[in-house]
Amino acid sequence: MNANAQSTEANVVNGLNVDDLLALIEDVKRDTSKAATNWRVATAWMGQTRSRSEVHGFSIGGQQVPRRFTIDIDEPCELGGANRFANPQEHLIAALNACMTVGYVAQCAVRGITLQSLEIETEGDIDLRGFLGLDPQIANGYESLRYTVRIRGNGTREQFEQVHDAVMATSPNVYNLANAVGLKSTLVVE
Structure with a gap:
């Protein structure tokens, strides 16, 4: 082995290869x-x-x-x-939580923050009168979702607040649920 050769180890934080993530960001730029x-x-x-x-x-x-x-x-x-x-509503909430989880892990990783634990608990209410078509004045889905993020690691409170703000600003599923997403349907009767 050449004494001048350097081995390059991946910069892995929270299980994510930060170098690969930063390379993706640069490629997209x-x-x-x-x-x-x-x-x-x-x-x-x-x-x-x-x-x-x-x-x-x-x-x-x-x-x-x-x-x-x-x-x-x-x-x-x-x-x-x-x-x-699990039913469709539970999958929807799970997809939201999973998307935010990826965001927290990645945002912490690029900042060098090692996580010890991360939990997101989300809940919402649906009035079945809307879903069942009994009252057109009642929403047939969630009017709001409430979630609590519990995070622990070697970051400061200020760093975790910055991470939280970044996740809220960049999470695709936070965006998808917080904003109207156009739905374009095609019906094929066979």
Whole structure:
């Protein structure tokens, strides 16, 4: 081994390779076409209130990345289901929490903050009169979600407040739930 050769170890904080994350940021700054991502999920009815959603991949920077995941969904017995899996509302909240979690981990990692623990608890209320079409004055979904973030690590309170503000400003699912997202439907009757 050459005495002048240097081994380069990855800069890993909170399990994230910070060098790779910073390289992605620089790549997107240099070539905005690398920022384009496309996400797709196909869902099929499985009987009763059960459905199965499948992920086959996504694209980033124009390149397809194969992935394969299955997400099973059901409703509680009280809502006509068999209570075999989490329901769509629980998946929605879980997706919000998971997205914010990634944000906290990444924002802490690029600041050199090592996390010891991170928990996000989110809740919301839905009045079934809206969902069941009994009262058009009642919203058929959440009017608000409340969440508590519990975070611990070697950062200061001020650093964690900055991380929190950055996550709120950049999380895709915070954005998706806090803002109206246009929905464009196509119905195909077979």
